Amino acid sequence: MADEHGPNSCVTCPRRQLTEWRNLELEHLELVNRHKHDRMLKPGEILFNQGDESEGIYCIKEGLVGERRLDAEGHSILVRLSHPGTTVGYQELLSKRPFRNSAEVLQDSHVCFINKSIVQQLIENSPSVGQRFLRRSLKDAQDLEDSFIEVQTIGVKARLLHVLMIFYERYGHLDPEVGHVFDIPVARRDLAALVGAAPETISRTTRQLEEDGLVQFRGVRQAIIPNLDLVFEEIGTDI
Numbered sequence: 001m002a003d004e005h006g007p008n009s010c011v012t013c014p015r016r017q018l019t020e021w022r023n024l025e026l027e028h029l030e031l032v033n034r035h036k037h038d039r040m041l042k043p044g045e046i047l048f049n050q051g052d053e054s055e056g057i058y059c060i061k062e063g064l065v066g067e068r069r070l071d072a073e074g075h076s077i078l079v080r081l082s083h084p085g086t087t088v089g090y091q092e093l094l095s096k097r098p099f100r101n102s103a104e105v106l107q108d109s110h111v112c113f114i115n116k117s118i119v120q121q122l123i124e125n126s127p128s129v130g131q132r133f134l135r136r137s138l139k140d141a142q143d144l145e146d147s148f149i150e151v152q153t154i155g156v157k158a159r160l161l162h163v164l165m166i167f168y169e170r171y172g173h174l175d176p177e178v179g180h181v182f183d184i185p186v187a188r189r190d191l192a193a194l195v196g197a198a199p200e201t202i203s204r205t206t207r208q209l210e211e212d213g214l215v216q217f218r219g220v221r222q223a224i225i226p227n228l229d230l231v232f233e234e235i236g237t238d239i
Contacts, residue, residue, distance in 0.1 A: 009033050010112075015061050018085025020132040028126055037113040047088065047103035047111065054092040054099060056115040060084050063109025064185050067101040078190040081106075083170060090133050091140075093119060106185055156197045156205050158235050163194050164215060164223060165231065179216075179226040188220050 010033040016022055021032065036059075041047075047058055050070055058065075060082050067080040067088070079101060082088050092099050093116050105111075123130040164184075172182030184191065192202040209215040214231055216224040225231055 008038055010036065013061065015059070015085045019059060019087055020090075020129055020136060021059075023128060024122070024126060028122055032114060032118060032122070035115060035118045039111045039113060041105045041109045041111055043105055043107060045105045047105070048099050050099055050102045052099050054089060054096070054116060056113055057090050057093055057119055058088040058103070059112040059114065060086045060088065061110040061112055063105065063111070064107040065109060065111070066104050066106045066186065066190065068104060069101045076102075078186065078193040081186070081194070087136075090119075091137055094130075094133060094137075156195060156201055157208065159195045159197070160191075160202065160205050160209070161214070161231055161235050163191065164225070165235075167223075168225060175224075179224045180228060181222065181224050184221050184223060 010016060010021065010029050011026070016029075021029070024032070041063070047065065048054075050068075062084050065082040065086075065088060066078050067082065068076045069079050071077055082103075088103055089099065123133075164182075167184055168180055168182040171185065172180055175181045186194070188202060189199050192199040195202060197205070206215070206217055210217060212234075213226065214234055216226065218224065
């Protein structure tokens, strides 16, 4: 039995306030805690594959998980990143449909799996959980619509800067010597998929960003923004 108030407990989990479980009563939290399965996963490990039947949901406590989808030609395309505090797989569980995407661990991750029988029990006994999942689903649909409009109306340069700024907010720090340093947690082809552009277009755009003095790239997995104000100005002029 899991330690109901230990460091890996749902009761004391600092990420819970970001999830649909944040206002669960203590007895329901303890139910989740008794039945959840903690997993420490390495990059490349798979949570589920596209087409699998849903057996439950996954809460990301630490790390990074990417959802991929195979296109008609069999290419794997990164469609979503899930950060700590994200619940993965809830839509398929609620809709009782197979997974639309595969979920791959991109960084060392701590993931908690909750079986569908426990989730269904929680929804029945705590209607607010179901309501939060519904609101989350609506927000995800709105975000998808916004992303589609952005691809149609905003240039690649601005879209790439938007994504890089998101990475900076999550993985960056200020180095007084060089500027705002951050890691890029995905490969270049996956970065292209997130931006909605071809990899060769991303290569040209990254060179342009360097020439313009907006971003400096250290290899393919680290970057520096010397001046955030210049980046904000550039994003504003491209929208």
